Amino acid sequence: xxxxxxxxxxxxxxxxxxxxLLGWMLVPLCMTVYFSFLYYNLxxxxxxxxxxxxxxxxxxxxxxxxxxxxxxxxxxxGVLCITTIGGLCAALLLDKPMxxxxxxxxxxxxxxxxxxxxxxxxxxxxxxxxxxGIFGRIVTGLGFPPIDFFGQxxxxxxTFIVSWMWLPFATLILLTAxxxxxxxxxxxxxxxxxxxWNRFVFIMLPHLARAITVVILIQxxxxxxxxxxxxxxxxxxxxxxxxxxxxxxxxxxLLQFDxxxxxxxxxxxxxxxxxxAIFLMRMIGKNLDA
Amino acid sequence: xxxxxxxxxxxxxxxxxxxxGFLMFFPIIWILVLSFKxxxxxxxxxxxxxxxxGWTIESFSTVQARSDYFKHFSNSVIxxxxxxxxxxxxxxxxxxxxxxxxxxxxxxxxxWMLSTKMLPPVGVLVPIYLLxxxxxxxDTQVGLTLVLTLINLPIIIWMLYTYFKEIPGEILxxxxxxxxxxxxxxLYVLTPMAIPGIASTVLLNIILAWNEAxxxxxxxxxxxxxxxxxxxxxxxPEGLFYAKLSAASVMAIAPILIMGWFSQKQLVRGLTFGxxx
Numbered sequence: 333x334x335x336x337x338x339x340x341x342x343x344x345x346x347x348x349x350x351x352x353l354l355g356w357m358l359v360p361l362c363m364t365v366y367f368s369f370l371y372y373n374l375x376x377x378x379x380x381x382x383x384x385x386x387x388x389x390x391x392x393x394x395x396x397x398x399x400x401x402x403x404x405x406x407x408x409x410g411v412l413c414i415t416t417i418g419g420l421c422a423a424l425l426l427d428k429p430m431x432x433x434x435x436x437x438x439x440x441x442x443x444x445x446x447x448x449x450x451x452x453x454x455x456x457x458x459x460x461x462x463x464x465g466i467f468g469r470i471v472t473g474l475g476f477p478p479i480d481f482f483g484q485x486x487x488x489x490x491t492f493i494v495s496w497m498w499l500p501f502a503t504l505i506l507l508t509a510x511x512x513x514x515x516x517x518x519x520x521x522x523x524x525x526x527x528x529w530n531r532f533v534f535i536m537l538p539h540l541a542r543a544i545t546v547v548i549l550i551q552x553x554x555x556x557x558x559x560x561x562x563x564x565x566x567x568x569x570x571x572x573x574x575x576x577x578x579x580x581x582x583x584x585x586l587l588q589f590d591x592x593x594x595x596x597x598x599x600x601x602x603x604x605x606x607x608x609a610i611f612l613m614r615m616i617g618k619n620l621d622a
Numbered sequence: 623x624x625x626x627x628x629x630x631x632x633x634x635x636x637x638x639x640x641x642x643g644f645l646m647f648f649p650i651i652w653i654l655v656l657s658f659k660x661x662x663x664x665x666x667x668x669x670x671x672x673x674x675x676g677w678t679i680e681s682f683s684t685v686q687a688r689s690d691y692f693k694h695f696s697n698s699v700i701x702x703x704x705x706x707x708x709x710x711x712x713x714x715x716x717x718x719x720x721x722x723x724x725x726x727x728x729x730x731x732x733x734w735m736l737s738t739k740m741l742p743p744v745g746v747l748v749p750i751y752l753l754x755x756x757x758x759x760x761d762t763q764v765g766l767t768l769v770l771t772l773i774n775l776p777i778i779i780w781m782l783y784t785y786f787k788e789i790p791g792e793i794l795x796x797x798x799x800x801x802x803x804x805x806x807x808x809l810y811v812l813t814p815m816a817i818p819g820i821a822s823t824v825l826l827n828i829i830l831a832w833n834e835a836x837x838x839x840x841x842x843x844x845x846x847x848x849x850x851x852x853x854x855x856x857x858x859p860e861g862l863f864y865a866k867l868s869a870a871s872v873m874a875i876a877p878i879l880i881m882g883w884f885s886q887k888q889l890v891r892g893l894t895f896g897x898x899x
Contacts, residue, residue, distance in 0.1 A: 338723050339723055339725070341719070341723075341804060342720075342723035342725075343719070345715035345716060345718065345719040346715070346716040346719045346720060346731070348712050349712050349715075349716035349735070349775065349779060350716070350731065350735075352712060352772060353738050353772070353775060353776065356738065357738045357741065359749070360746035360749040360750055361741070361745075361746060363748075363753075364746055364748060364749055367748060422642060425635070425639050426639055428639070429627045429631070429632055429635060430632055430635040430636040430639055431632060431633070431636045433639075435643075436636075436639045436642075436643040437643075437886075438883050438886075439643035439644065439646060439647035440639075440643050440646045440647070441882070441886060442646065442647050442650055442879060442882070442883075443646055443647075443649070444882070444889075445833070445875065445878045445879050445881075446875050446878075446879075447833040447849065447850050447874060447875060447878070448850070449835055449851075449854050450853055450875055451649070453853060453856055453857060453867060454653055454867070454871060455649065458649070458652060458653065458656065458864060458867075459649070461862075464862075464864070466668055469667055469668070496646070496649075499646070500646070504886060504889065504890055505894060505898050508890045508898055509898050542897070542898070543898045546894050546897045546898055550893065550894060553739075553742075556742055557744060557836065559744070559835070559836050559839075560835035560836065560839060560850065560854070563839065563854065563857075564853075564854050564856075564857040565857070577744075578742070578744040581744045581747065582744065582747065582840070585747060585748045585751070586747070586751065586840065591748050591752070594748050595748050595749075597744075598744060598745040598746065598747065598748060599745065601742045601744050601745045602741060602742060602745040604742075605740055605741070605742040605745070606740065609737065609740035613733060613737060613740070615897060616736065616894075616897045617729070
C-alpha cells in the first residue's frame with residue numbers, strides 16, 4: 333500500500349533514532365573494549381601502554397571478583413524467587429472478587445514508583461536501624477538482642493529491599509496476564525469437576541507461563557545492574573559482602589580511577605547480560621508480528 | 623456469566639488482599655507520618671509516634687533551607703520532562719514509519735533497538751564518564767537529559783509502535799482516497815487517534831526518567847543533581863534525622879506515585895515491550 337514517496341519519507345523519519353542509538357551503543361562500547369586492553373589510570377597521567385589481557389587477568393583473579401559474582405547471583409536469584417512466587421500469589425489473590433479492588437491494587441503496586449535511593453534509605457533507617465527502626469523495636473520488644481541488619485545480614489537485607497521494589501512489578505504483570513484468561517474455560521473445568529489446584533496447574537499456569545518467563549528475564553536484566561540500593565546502604569560492605577558486579581566495576585573505575593580494569597569488568601558485565609538478553613529477545617521477537 | 627460470590631467470601635478476600643496491600647504500602651504511609659513529626663518525636667516507638675504529640679510541618683522548610691531542595695526538585699523536573707520531550711521528538715516519526723510503512727527490515731530494527739536496552743549501564747560507565755568530562759557535560763542538566771533520552775528511547779519507540787500498530791490501516795487508505803496528503807494524513811487522521819498512546823508513553827517515560835538512579839548518581843555532583851542523587855546525601859549520618867529524611871522522601875516520590883496510579887495498565891505494555899498486554 334505504501335508509495336515510493338512515503339517509503340523514502342519513512343526512511344528519513346526513522347534515521348535519527350537509528351543513528352542516535354547506533355552512536356550511543358557503538359561509540360562507548362568500542363571505547364570500553366579498547367580501554368580494557370590498556371594500562372590506563374586517571375591518577376597517573378601520561379602514557380597508556382598496551383596491556384594485552386592483563387586487566388582481564390587481574391580483574392578475574394582478584395578474590396573480590398569471585399565474591400562479586402557470588403553476591404550478584406545470590407541477589408538476582410533471591411529477588412527472583414521472592415518476587416516471582418510472591419507476585420504469583422499476590423496476583424492470584426488480587427484477581428479474586430473483593431471490595432475496593434482498585435484501591436488495594438494501587439497500594440500493592442505503589443512501591444514500584446518509589447525511587448531506589450529513597451526506598452533503600454527508608455528501609456535502612458526507619459525499619460532496619462537496630463535501635464530506633466521498627467524491625468529493631470519489634471526484635472528487642474520480643475526480648476531478643478538487637479539485630480544490626482546491615483552488619484549481620486547485609487546481603488539478605490538488600491535482597492529484601494530490592495524485592496519490595498520489584499514484587500509490585502511481578503504482581504502487576506502476572507495480574508494483567510491472569511485477567512486475560514478466558515473465564516469460561518475455568519468454569520468449564522470446574523463443571524467437569526476440576527478442583528482449584530487442578531485448575532491452577534492445568535489452566536492458569538500454562539496460560540501464565542509466558543508472562544512468568546517475561547517477568548524473570550526482564551527482572552534479571554535490571555537486577556544485574558542493581559547499584560543505588562547498595563551505594564546508599566552498605567557501600568558494598570562490610571568487606572565485599574554486598575559488592576555485586578556492577579558495584580565492583582564502579583569502585584575500580586570511579587573510585588580507584590583504574591579505567592583499564594573497570595573497562596575489563598564492563599566487558600565481562602556486558603557478556604553476562606547478553607546471555608540473558610538473548611533468551612529475552614527471542615521471547616519478545618516471537619510475539620512481534622511486524 | 624459472573625458467578626454469584628457470597629459476601630462472606632468477598633469480605634474474606636478483601637481482608638487478605640487488604641493486609642497484603644497495607645504491608646506493601648506501609649513504608650510509604652510511615653514516611654508520610656514521620657515527615658509531619660518533630661525530630662525528637664519521630665524516633666519514638668511507632669504507637670507513640672502515631673498518637674503522641676509533636677506534629678509539625680517544620681521538616682519540609684528545614685529540608686529546603688539546609689540544602690536548597692527545590693533546586694534538586696526542579697532538576698528532576700527539567701531532566702525528566704526534557705528527556706521525555708526530546709525522546710518523543712525522535713521516537714514519534716520512527717515509530718510512525720515502522721508501524722505504517724513497514725519494510726523487510728522493520729522487525730530487525732525493532733529488535734536491535736531493544737537490544738541496546740539490554741546493555742548493562744555499568745559496561746559503558748567509563749567511556750561515558752570520560753566523554754562527559756572532555757565535553758564539559760559532567761554535572762549539567764543538558765548532559766543528563768541526553769543520557770536519559772538515549773537510555774529510554776528504545777522503550778518509547780516500542781511503546782509508540784505497539785500503540786500505532788493498533789490504528790487500523792484502512793482508515794489511512796480511506797483518507798488517501800479522499801485526497802489527503804502525507805501532511806493531512808498525519809495531522810488530521812493519525813494524531814487524534816494516537817494521542818492516548820502518546821500520553822501513556824509520556825507518563826511512563828517521565829516515571830522511568832524520574833527514578834533513574836545509575837547515571838544520575840554517577841554523572842552529577844552539586845549542580846545538576848536530581849532528587850535520586852540528592853537523596854544519597856542522606857545515606858549517613860543524616861539518615862538518622864528521620865523527620866527530615868521523610869520530608870525529603872515524601873516530596874521526591876509524591877509526584878511519581880500520583881502519575882504511576884494513572885498509568886498502571888500502560889506500564890505493563892511499556893515494561894514488557896508488548897510481550898504481555
